[in-house]
Amino acid sequence: MRDWKNLEPVAGNGLLHRRAFLRGGTALAAAMTGYTLVQSASAQQLTDDPWSLVPGVAVPDYGARSRFEKNVVRTLSNPNAEPRTQHARTPHHLINGTFTPNGLHFVISHAGDPDIDPDKHRLVIHGLVKQPLVFTLDTLGRYPMVSRMAFLECGGNSAPLFSKEPIQASVQALHGLVSCAEWTGVRLSTLLEETGIDPKAKWLVAEGADPPHLSRSVPLTKALDDAMIALYQNGERLMPGNGYPMRLLLPGWEGNMNIKWLRRIQLTEQPGMSFYEARTYAPILPGGKAYQFYFLQEVKSFITHPSPGLAMKGPGFYEISGVAYSGNGRISKVMLSADGGKSWAQAALQEPVQSKAFTRFRVPWRWDGGAVVLQSRAWDEAGFAQPTRGELVAVRGETTRVPPVTGFPSQHYNAITSWAIDRNGEVKHVYA
Amino acid sequence: MYTRKLRGHIVVLALALTSSAAFAQAPNLGKPINPAEIAAWDINILPDGTGLPPGSGTPAEGARVYAAKCSACHGQNGKGGPNAALAGGSPIKDMESEKTIANFWPFATTVFDYIRRAMPWRQPRSLSNDEVYALTAYIFSINKVIGENDAMNAQTLPKVQMPNRGGFIIRFPDRL
Numbered sequence: 001m002r003d004w005k006n007l008e009p010v011a012g013n014g015l016l017h018r019r020a021f022l023r024g025g026t027a028l029a030a031a032m033t034g035y036t037l038v039q040s041a042s043a044q045q046l047t048d049d050p051w052s053l054v055p056g057v058a059v060p061d062y063g064a065r066s067r068f069e070k071n072v073v074r075t076l077s078n079p080n081a082e083p084r085t086q087h088a089r090t091p092h093h094l095i096n097g098t099f100t101p102n103g104l105h106f107v108i109s110h111a112g113d114p115d116i117d118p119d120k121h122r123l124v125i126h127g128l129v130k131q132p133l134v135f136t137l138d139t140l141g142r143y144p145m146v147s148r149m150a151f152l153e154c155g156g157n158s159a160p161l162f163s164k165e166p167i168q169a170s171v172q173a174l175h176g177l178v179s180c181a182e183w184t185g186v187r188l189s190t191l192l193e194e195t196g197i198d199p200k201a202k203w204l205v206a207e208g209a210d211p212p213h214l215s216r217s218v219p220l221t222k223a224l225d226d227a228m229i230a231l232y233q234n235g236e237r238l239m240p241g242n243g244y245p246m247r248l249l250l251p252g253w254e255g256n257m258n259i260k261w262l263r264r265i266q267l268t269e270q271p272g273m274s275f276y277e278a279r280t281y282a283p284i285l286p287g288g289k290a291y292q293f294y295f296l297q298e299v300k301s302f303i304t305h306p307s308p309g310l311a312m313k314g315p316g317f318y319e320i321s322g323v324a325y326s327g328n329g330r331i332s333k334v335m336l337s338a339d340g341g342k343s344w345a346q347a348a349l350q351e352p353v354q355s356k357a358f359t360r361f362r363v364p365w366r367w368d369g370g371a372v373v374l375q376s377r378a379w380d381e382a383g384f385a386q387p388t389r390g391e392l393v394a395v396r397g398e399t400t401r402v403p404p405v406t407g408f409p410s411q412h413y414n415a416i417t418s419w420a421i422d423r424n425g426e427v428k429h430v431y432a
Numbered sequence: 433m434y435t436r437k438l439r440g441h442i443v444v445l446a447l448a449l450t451s452s453a454a455f456a457q458a459p460n461l462g463k464p465i466n467p468a469e470i471a472a473w474d475i476n477i478l479p480d481g482t483g484l485p486p487g488s489g490t491p492a493e494g495a496r497v498y499a500a501k502c503s504a505c506h507g508q509n510g511k512g513g514p515n516a517a518l519a520g521g522s523p524i525k526d527m528e529s530e531k532t533i534a535n536f537w538p539f540a541t542t543v544f545d546y547i548r549r550a551m552p553w554r555q556p557r558s559l560s561n562d563e564v565y566a567l568t569a570y571i572f573s574i575n576k577v578i579g580e581n582d583a584m585n586a587q588t589l590p591k592v593q594m595p596n597r598g599g600f601i602i603r604f605p606d607r608l
Contacts, residue, residue: 083505083553084515111553125462126470133462135467143459162527194462205476212550213557215476219604273539274477275546279531282600288524290536295532397526411527429445 011345013216013338013372014083015320016364018348037180042263060162074104077173077406082121085110087406088241089176091175092259092304093321098350098358099149100179102234107241108154111211112262116235118245120231121209123229127266128197135247140231142185148228150251151219152177153297155281156410161389166429169405171307174417174429181430183249184232189224199344205274206248209263212402216257217271221293226251226356229262252327252356253295254343254356254412256281286397299326299386300414301334301361301378311424317410321362326380330354332360333379340373340418341388347376355381366423373432374419387417387432476493476543481590484544488585489566497563498562498570500554511575515553519574524599527568534575540592544584564591 010017011253065305069366070169077087088107090100099108107113118137118178124133157177160167163254167174168399177428197220204223207215230249232236250258260340271293282290306312316388320338324331334345347361361376378386392415399408467474490500498510506512510519521532529535533543548564550556559567569584576583577592584592 022601067603109548123468124465126465126467126474131591131597132467132470134465139459139463142461178559189460191462194458194460207473207476211476211553211556215545215549218555246608248511266474266476268476268478268482269484270478270547273542274476274544275550278539278542279537282531282536284524284527284529284531285601286526288526288529288599290524290600291603292538292600293602295604399528401528409527411448 001251006262006309008363009334009366011337011339011343013272013370014366014368015336015338015343016366018346018363021362022178022349023208024417039102069353074106075176081112083111086112087177089105089172090179091170091172092175092302093171093307093310096305096321097236098323098360099181102239105179105181105233105239105242106152106154106177107239108255109210109241109368113240114210114263116209116244120410121245121261121263123246123263123265125195125265125267127190127204127268128198128201129267130198131194132196133191135191140186140229140246143190145231146228147184147232148181148226148251149180149182149354149396150249151178151180151356152249152255153295153325153408153411154261155254155256155283155294155297156253156408158300158302158413158417159408159411160394160403160405161334161413161415162393162398162408162411163402164400165402166418166431167402167405168308170309171302171417173405174304177255178322178325182235183228183235184245185228185230185249188227188229188248190241191229192223197267200269201377202267203271205266205268206257206259206262207264207266208243208259210261214256214276215261215272215274216259216277217268217274218248218257219295220267222250222253236303237266250295252297252329254281254297257295275299279370281410283396284409285395292368294412297325297327298329298412298414299384301331301376301386302417303336303361303374303376303419304415306374306421306427307419308427309431310427312367312421312427314425315367318365318367319362320365321360321375322411324349324361324376324378325356325358325360326382326384327356328380328382328384329356330381331359331361331378332381333382334359335377336361337375337377338361338365338372341416346379359360362367369423372421373430374421375416375432387415389418391415434441450524473550475545477541477548479539479541479590481541481586484541484586484589486586487561487565488583489562489564489569489582490583491566491570491578491580493562493568494566494568494573497559501559502567502583505553518571524596533571534577534595536596536599538594540568540577540589540594543571543590554579
């Protein structure tokens with residue numbers, strides 16, 4: 001039992017060495033049995049349940065999940081489509097792994113999702129190009145494609161953590177405007193090779209076919225780096241809320257720039273200063289100046305299990321897990337604390353760790369039933385560390401009031417989230 | 433925000449396009465399209481006024497269009513209703529300050545561009561260019577950014593100085 005020494009807690013309040021996962025069955029079993037689970041063993045004999053005794057239902061042509069999973073849904077900010085923006089937030093506490101199922105991917109729609117006939121949809125590339133071109137979905141389907149995982153995050157995701165008091169809400173309400181999917185499509189650079197680029201071009205203005213004709217300006221350097229015209233989301237055509245039949249994908253950059261229902265790209269010398277870049281996604285700093293062109297979604301992590309709404313089921317073994325991601329590239333390290341940041345244990349990272357995508361992190365944990373404060377902190381391969389909340393608000397400020405959880409402006413927030421667990425096993429959002 | 437652990441965060445930008453050999457192998461399935469065919473979609477207005485169409489409008493003309501097509505959501509005289517106020521606004525202090533056209537928007541062209549592409553909310557692209565110029569003039573006038581008789585057109589609009597033009601810190605490309 002050489003592995004036993006590795007199962008001593010490596011940080012306060014029962015965080016175990018991640019090797020319990022890496023060494024496979026023996027070590028993990030030891031970790032789990034190292035604490036006596038308080039459970040009454042049932043003496044009831046196993047029997048065949050009804051579903052094991054009769055034929056099941058017909059297999060549907062398009063699969064649907066079990067009826068027992070109906071509570072796993074997005075939360076909606078504007079379910080009656082009143083004339084304002086709609087938000088649908090991902091239930092991170094009810095799913096696992098690294099990609100978000102298409103029906104649970106977050107959506108922000110400023111005037112509802114357009115009902116686009118894919119045969120009539122067109123993508124035009126014009127402006128400072130040598131030859132303006134128009135593409136149909138069919139013709140784009142004949143181009144060389146690439147697939148990649150990429151997270152998408154609203155610039156205002158997690159902004160409720162700017163509240164002066166911690167808002168009691170689920171990870172879905174606080175961090176639900178980020179999701180991750182495998183996107184397949186055509187590199188934008190491939191299409192720009194075909195149009196040619198006027199040397200004066202420095203930007204492009206991308207526009208959707210949605211009613212607001214939402215437009216954002218993108219530096220040409222990003223367009224030629226890793227931008228994609230995405231046609232597929234987790235293997236199937238894009239969902240209507242995610243831009244069907246095509247969207248711009250700018251891995252690691254602010255969600256709003258990843259223009260959905262993409263119909264036009266104009267190459268320009270200067271940025272367009274559209275409504276969303278000149279006004280909405282320009283975060284205000286203390287004193288009144290505002291950032292312009294805050295494109296990058298910086299290194300962030302949050303714990304999904306446990307999290308508010310997932311009550312603990314008594315002392316014993318648990319896996320703490322969550323997601324980490326950075327617009328700079330790969331996650332290099334995630335550290336976990338169970339004592340509010342006094343001591344830290346390194347988390348195991350689920351392979352493969354991919355650039356600008358969710359990385360699932362895990363730490364084995366033996367909860368002794370006492371009060372704890374869980375935190376995760378991520379680093380990316382460019383060397384950037386997720387800030388503490390104190391570090392962030394010292395620079396960016398915080399609110400003087402406590403607005404409703406949906407009442408925050410689109411201010412980038414990437415600092416540490418803290419979950420407190422009390423002796424009753426209830427999980428609360430705290431600042432620590 | 434981030435804390436820097438390593439210095440010299442370098443992003444190598446792939447400025448060079450792939451070789452001409454690759455270009456020769458490109459699918460070349462895009463269909464050439466001329467400016468006349470694109471015209472109905474070609475609605476971006478750049479901050480220097482590039483893209484502004486022919487037409488003109490005054491604040492008085494804009495007031496009439498506003499009362500008919502905008503006031504139900506944005507309130508009488510731009511004071512705000514179910515949707516945002518278009519007039520007034522206290523100086524921007526922090527993240528709780530309400531962003532308005534007068535206290536925040538840095539470029540006059542954004543107002544024309546946004547009205548034309550997105551408003552009215554239930555009937556976008558239904559306004560004539562003259563109506564969009566008139567509404568732009570009306571909104572600038574009630575915010576005292578222009579005089580109450582100043583007409584807006586492709587020549588005058590880009591010259592309008594927005595009060596908060598200097599209120600920004602540019603994060604790209606210096607931070608990437």
